[in-house]
Structure formats: structure tokens, C-alpha cells
Amino acid sequence: MSAPHAAPCLRLDALGKDFGTTRALDTVDLDIAEGELFCLLGGSGCGKSTLLRVVAGLEAPSRGRVLIDGRDVSAVPPWQRPVNLVFQSYALFPHLSVAANVAFGLRQENMPRAAIARRVADMLGLVRLEHLADRRPRQLSGGQRQRVALARALVKQPRLLLLDEPLAALDRQLRETTRLELVRIQRELGTTFVMVTHDQEEALSLATRIGVMADGRLLQSGAPHDVYERPANRFVAEFVGNANLLEVDVTTHDDAGVLLGSDLCSTPLRAAAASATRAGRAWLLLRPEQVTLAHADVPTAGVGDNALAGVIEDIAYGGDRWVYAIRLANGVRWRVSEPNAAHRAHADLTRGVAVTLRWPPGCGVVLAQ
């Protein structure tokens, strides 16, 4: 970790990028500290890849600045930036062997041959490809190519490694192992990684911090659990994880929390004070695992719990858990998940059964509308 006075490894200062009349990036501010594994998460066309390309220097920003270690590099060409990019297509040079691909960047620095050979060998060892040094890229599998691309960028010892959807081209099983590989390599080298992905599960599982983007804007950034548990708005809530939403009126709030009125129940619902918003219409957000189910005719279990009525519409087996689709009285579908152990006690909960949904007052998050 950098000393407190030091500048962040990467700082984006009101960064913007237009392509003609399309606004690809709209005033993005972001600090990334040294050693972070930062994941930029967003749907296709949200500007996340553009952001990466602007940081790499492959696109010039239309507005704002890119600072690396406090130095403004906005006007520095890509070949002089202490930054390297792993392309989504890997872009390995087809006319060069694996070793020559990895050595390519060092050759441009006029490093002595012996030193290059040593660094390349070390790097191929790190990504476990020593035995394929003489192969051509086309003779490699997708996963091997991905690791060559990673080695080729890392061997330059960049201050910042950018990865554009590094796992997107791999099949599911390979993606899981490669994800762990990435984390291992990042920890071993301590290099700051900035990675772009559209896969929220990927982002949540490997990042030290994530940033959620939409329409060229950075909506929220923070630790994965912060973003998941305290999303800044409805978009983030729905993009990261599954969201159950209920339209509510914020009536009062006191030290104990906020009181929420809903058409679906006569007694007000309670939520934590920390999540309070101004009075008015709002969304109450609950995650599928925060809600528990019980038969509608079983009397209230936990006193003080919030309760809503619904009907089981569907049940799906998810391996380690069961997932229920519940239809509320206003027609909205909620998703409730229960671990296997809890489900065994609920064998009588089948399709069409009327249920009561409960959650403790500390759980819900109130989002402004």
C-alpha cells in the first residue's frame, strides 16, 4: 500500500470522451490505489472499454485528465505510458513465438538480450507456460493464449495493468480456474489491476473494489459487499445481484429507523436509519437471501419482523440452494433463496401455496426514486 501522502496509482479527473455526437464517457472521477484489483462492471456500451482505452492512451480524452502516480499523462502517447493492456481478443502477434511475443515489449526498451531472456523465462514460469515457449499463438488453446497475453503485458512491469474482459472468451470451467489464476498472479506481483467485465459474479468474487458504470457514467464504486448491500440507486441494485423492490412511502424516521408505508400491508414496514431518505416515494430493496418464507397460516414467528403476503409461483433447485419465485398482491415477482438445510424444514412449501415473507428491520435498503 502506498503511503497516505502519496498520489493514487490512477486518478481520473472529470474524464469525458465523445465519439462524434455520442457521449461515451461522461465526467468520470475515480481514484485507484496501488495494489488494488479494481473491476469496472457494466453492460455493453456503457463506456467501460472506452475508459480502459483512454487510460491506455489508445483514445485521447475529450475532457478531463488521466493521472498516473500524480502525473498528468493525458497527452502522453501509449508507447510512453507506464501502463499495459490485455486485449479482449488478446491480439497476440501471429508471426512470433510465445517467447517472442512476451519479449516484444522488452525489445522496445533496448534491454540486453540476456536480461530479456531471463525476464521472459520468469514470466512464462509465472503463468505456467514454460513448456510452450516456442509455439505459435495459433497452436495454443484459448486459455493458453489468454495467459500469453497476460505475460506479454506483465513482463513490462507496468504501474497499472488494464484487462479488457480477460475471461469473456473462455468457457465456463476455464473461466473459474483462470479467475483464481488472475488473483494469484495479482497478489504475487502486487501490480495494480484494472479489469473490465460485464459479469457481476466475476467482479464480486475477484475485485478488491468494483465500479458500476452505465451510460458513460460511474454510478458507484466501493468494496464488492458495500456495493451489493448498500447500492447507491435502483440501477446498481438491479445490476449487481438480484433485487427485490417494493414501492413505498417514507413516512417518518426516528433513531430506531424509518417507517415505510405500503399499499400491500396495513402496518408500516421498518428499515434501518442509515438508509433513510427524505420523505416521499422510494424503493425498498431486499436481497433474495434476506427474506424468509413461512406458511401463511403459521402465526407470526419473530416479533418486530416486517411481513408481506405472497403466493409461491415457481420453485427452482439451484444446487446449494432453492430459489422461490413469489407473486405479491400487487403482481410484482420477488425472488427468495434459501439454503438447502432451511428448505428441508419447508417441504410443505409447494407451488401455489400462500406464504408470508419476513425480514428483520435492519435488512432493507431504501433507495430514492
Add this chain to the structure above:
Amino acid sequence: MVIGAPLAWLLVFFLLPCVIVARISLAEPRIAQPPYSPLLESRADGGATLVVTTASYRTLIEDELYLAAYFESLRMAALATLVCLLLGYPMAWRMARAGPRWRAALLLLVMLPFWTSFLLRVYAWSALLNRHGVVNELLLALGIVNAPLELLHTPFAVQLGLVYAYLPFMILPLYATLERLDEEFLEAAADLGCPPWRSFVTVVLPLSLPGVLAGCALVFVPALGEFVVPDLLGGPDTLMIGKVLWDEFFANRAWPVASAIALIMLALVLVLMSFERWLRVRVRSS
């Protein structure tokens, strides 16, 4: 059948003419119709003698004119190929990197000369280059020269004609390879520390080598045997083998020598083509 038809075509229109030319090259010249000896000559006793002679080939070796013409053709074709490559590469590169609309327009411009007869276009050059041609008039009017330059019927005019005639054959295969070159390779090279000129040397050039080889073969081989350009633009001192062959055949009616020239020429091209092929395989595998 599927293999048979093209095979028959090749036999009738390629191999058979070659065999006929080879047979004529081994005959003796005669002042007769046709102007060469028959393969079997009937004798007074009713039998027949096989008439085969390598005299034509000996002439090619003994008379320095032919060797000089072969050598000069190789030199001219090689120079034309080099100039076409140096001119064509940047043009093909610009075309490949232009937007789709521009690309189509530029491609059309490269193809446009093919819409008129080759012969006419070479004649046009002779009109441009002669003593009172456009080029000389322009140079005089601008005061760059005091007297008209001797441009036509010089080796320079032949070289100019060759480059003009074959430049599109260099540009098109180069364009085809460069157009397919993924922009990401250039970005990757830049990201790894290459300024643009260096990415050109380390990435673009090696990846376009197949196009370079194809373009060079397409220019070099026809330029080697070119007849129209040296005939119309060259002078008495331009010695290209295609011109020599024409003279032997039509002016001297020396069919056997002309046939021998043609066969040696064919052998030369075959050797060069197999060298090109060998290079291409090496480029692809390395």
C-alpha cells in the same frame, strides 16, 4: 470428369503448345513453309532420318546478344519490381486504412486503367514523352530546360512504362493483405512501447510479407517477358528478351532460335516461381 475437364484443357492449350515449341527449337531453320525442318526427313532410298539439332541453343550461348538480353530483362524487371514495391506499398497502406467509402473509390482508381487497352495506354506514354510531347512542352514552358529532352526511346522510358503498366498488380495483393491486418495488432504494438514507425517494421511489414511476395511475382514475371513496352518506348539499345524473340520470329524468320529463346525463358520463370513458392512457404511457417 471433374478433374478430367481442366486436365484436358491444360493438356491441349498448355502442354501441347509447349511440346510443339520444344520440337521447333530442336529443328534446323529452312527457307520454306514452315520455315524449319520436319522431324523426319525422307531419304532417297525410301527411309527416313530423324532431324534433331541443338544448334539453336548453341547459338543462344555463343552469341553474346542473347545472354545480354536475358540479363538486361532480369535487371529491368527487378528494378521495375522494386520501384513498384516502393511506390505501391504506401499506396496500398493508405487504401487499407481509409474509410470504407474512400477505400472503394481508391480501389476503383487503381483498377480504372484496366478499362482501356494496354496497347493504347503505352501509345499514350509515347505521345507524352516524345520531343514535342506534353512533358517536354511543360518543362520548356516552365523554363526548367532550354531544349527538349530525349525521353522517348530510352531505357528510362521503358522503365517508366513497366512501372506504370504493372503497379496495379503490386498494389492489389498488398492491399488485400494489409486490409485484413487487424488494427489491434498496431494498438498492441503501441501499448508495448512501439512508436508508429517501429510498429511498422516489427509488426506490419512481417505480417504483410505474403502480399509483398505475391505482388513481386505478379510484377516481375510478366515484366521479364514484356514486349509492348520496350517495343514502343524503348530505343535500338534497349535489349529485352521479349523484343529479341519477336525480332527473331518475325524479322529473321528464325523459328528454331525464337522457340529456344521462349523455352529458356519459360525455364527461367519456373525456377523463379519455385523460389518464390519456397520463400512463401518459409514465410508462412516462420
